Amino acid sequence: MTTRKLSSEKLLDLSLLKNTTRRRLPHILVAFLVSFFTVSVPIMMVFDEHFLSVYDLYDRISVDMMIERVVNRVSEIMVVNLIATYALAVYFGIITLGYMMKRRSAHFYHALPQKRETLYVTSTVSALLCAAIGAVVNIAIAAGELAVFGVGYSEVYGAFFSLAFNNMLVFLSVYAITVFAGTVSGNRVVQVLMTLVIMLYPLATYLGMILVRQSHAMYFFPEYYLNENNIQWLSPFAHVIVNYSEKISLLTTALALVATVALLIGGLAIYKKRAIENSERPIVFKKLGSVLKYMFMFTVTIFAGMFFYNIEYNVFSLIFGCVSGAVLSFMLFNTILEKTPKAMFKNIKGLCIFAAAFAVYMAIFGFDVFKLDKYIPDSDDIAYAEIDLYSAEYDDNRFDDPEILKALVTVLENQQQFNDNFYVTPLEHHHGSFRINVVMHTKLGLPVARTYNVTKYIDGVDEFLELYANDERMQNAFDKRISALQAHTGNGYEADLHVQLDGYRNAECPLDDILSVYIGEVSKMNYETLSKPAIGYVSITYINTAGDNPSRVYRIYDEKTDARIFDDLPIYADMTDTIAYLGYVTKNSPHYKIAEADNTYNVIGANVYDTREPQTQYYAYVYPNRGFTCDISRYPSKSIDMETAKKINDLIYVYNHNQPGLTSLFVAIDKDFVIQMKYIYEEQVLKSYDYTKDVAASYETLLFPRGMVPAEIKSLFN
């Protein structure tokens, strides 16, 4: 008789662990092979280019090149690597609770004199031990191999161990999810499905809900909700996809480990509650099965509805999709839960309740019956707002100044009112409107993310833009960008100018020359400067004359943030030195040219529109997130003769075409009148295309810069 003591209160029974691990020796081999093919082989492949041996290659390439290739290869192979590691983790998760999935084995193990926690912990530790043994043996062999082949540099080892570490984290978290899934499911197929559901459900459901919101919400700002920095936390898959080329951060490492421990402990808690008689049931907790069914149906219904809606864009398609998704998923889940197709229509009452609840959900979020989309918090209730205006995005976009928050809310409310009345946007021209993306954080901590296409014709816009442009961040942003440009002047870079003045020009000049002239003349970057219409701009790229290949042209990137920097410099009429310098440079440059395209048009007449009174559209079709169609013919108009039209065209054409992004946003426009020019091609162009004059006529709507409306235009409508 043995003299072994009882392991009654131990979490880990060493004797059982030894016995279990011994029987799992084949699984150690599996872990070794996966580790071999995901860590060792990819690393060794670095040395295998052109089928050369390690020794041959070692003679041919430098150590630095070799290290660089190893490090790069680590990120290149990450996706394949992770898929294999996912599969291994799921495999080991299945093994861990394999004894729970068959009635016979479940009864056998639970009749043994072991507590449930001992069985669970011992099996889990045994599985992890097997995986660890396989991986460690492989890593040890591979590390030794690197040393033997004379490539055991610290960087190579660093990349190698970093890869192994990444794999380990992924393995642990997916393993924990699989074990957790196994504690609620009674067969292996359902366990794997549950693993996928746990990993993907939050992300899929979230994306589905975003799709629903997006379908009818005109001001919904999906980019905020789909920010990868946020959604990556909804799924380990998403996290890996977003970060696969990066080194795993300390935060991710900590979270993965915490999640692993939490899932394993949570799994144990569930395991202890699990009724052994429910082995072989798909979901061992009956109520949980129902909850999962309706959760699953919710997501499937959303995607089915959205799928059909995006084919036809009508309510019938949406309803058809939703009904199909709900009914089919209901039938499928019933069949899985009851293990018989006869149960497909079990609990029709539940389906009806689900349908009613889903209809309410769609009414609230899909069709926005309760006008959630139009909710704008009172400015006093906003703690701060993150405001982004296209082409004028500050590094720090948080605003908590009550004055600008009030101006912001006024603009948004007025824009909504404007849209609610289905007024015709007087102009779709990019100077006449701008996009504003805003996240208003209420004092209760609720983020309200919206996007608006703001037309400059509504009240409150000027005041808001003035406050925005006069914020010191505008000057800081400009200074920072100029500094970034200047940082390149000492490196042998030359400016490759694309000058938009009285025509398109292209030239080269030293970067520091143009900057010194420009900086000497540019005014302070505030609303006063930016609201003036620019007469042109300088777009700068640079040529690295110090490099091996001077013809290669790069855009300019900030050295610290690696972000492409602002490199379109506006030119105003009063910047005489800059204009003179550019004129000199471009005329003496071998690349000098003036494009001809803009001179092929002749103005043959124009219509002037009186936009003082907003006009309602014939019909209002709302593009989600885009606004209304522009039907300028709804405004009162007068035609003017060719001579007057030519005169006005010469006066304002350059202001409508030579605005760089920044001034285009802030430039002040006249809100009372809009002019639509009628152009025609030159005769020779007409002949070459064989067009008639009538056919070749084209129209362009131009804006008057504020204060530049000629008296004869104003008198037209008096």
Next chain:
Amino acid sequence: MISINGVSKYYDTLKSLDGVSAEIKEGSIFGLVGSNGSGKSTLLRIMCGIFRPDGGEVLYDGENVYENVKVKDRVVYLSDDQFFLPSATLGDMAKMYASVYSSFSWDTYKKLVELFGLPRTRKISTFSKGMQKQSAILLGLSAKPKYLLCDETFDGLDPVMRQLVKRILADEVAENGLTPIIASHNLRELEDICDHIGLLHKGGILFESEIDTLKENIHTVQAVFAREIGIEEIARIGTVSIKQRGSMVTAVVRGTRDEVKTKIEGLDPDFYEIIPLTLEEIFISEMEERGYDYTKVVF
């Protein structure tokens, strides 16, 4: 001693056991009989701590068995549907048992292997059904339990092996104080080994008693009367059932042999004979007395 106190078990809405109570004394061999679906296996699984009862409790010497390692270390459950580790040999399984049962005896194991003549190094999955049954019994007994719960253990064993197992069980009871609880739907199987019997029907124990007591306290009397005698007159002596064919009366009478003798002689028969009942006949009588159709309760 095992005390089963008001144990109930439901599978969803299906009632499997309904307030089952019984007491099983140490050293006895308890037979649990009942038809298919009567709840025998469920009761055994609760008794060995696999299932948690929805109501009531099973106590071993006053300690609840559920999640109680100390108690379970003294209990071995031999399922009707044996499980062996994948690809395991008898030796592998013995190592497994030895790693979890504190009293596992390698000596007993070796002795029983010899006795059953089973190969130690062959995979159990290649064994015949009967050999697998023998393996389970062998391993269970090697764990030296105090209580052995056997579910349809004799099914699949040939008559020789059946006798061998019965003999081994009897020896263990005598030498080591083993208390086997044997569930079967076959009453005849249990008759010659069990000293206690419980009848389970529709989730409840209809009755439980010592077999000897049962047998001692009920007898069949066959008597011949020359005179005219009515059934009512015979019934006065305390019969359980009476059948009359002409002058011959066959009655089942409660009481010891002497009591029955006194009672029947009081009726002045010309000839009489007292015959002991088989267990099956006792059950038929008991069931009929309780208003059950025996054939629907057992078999």
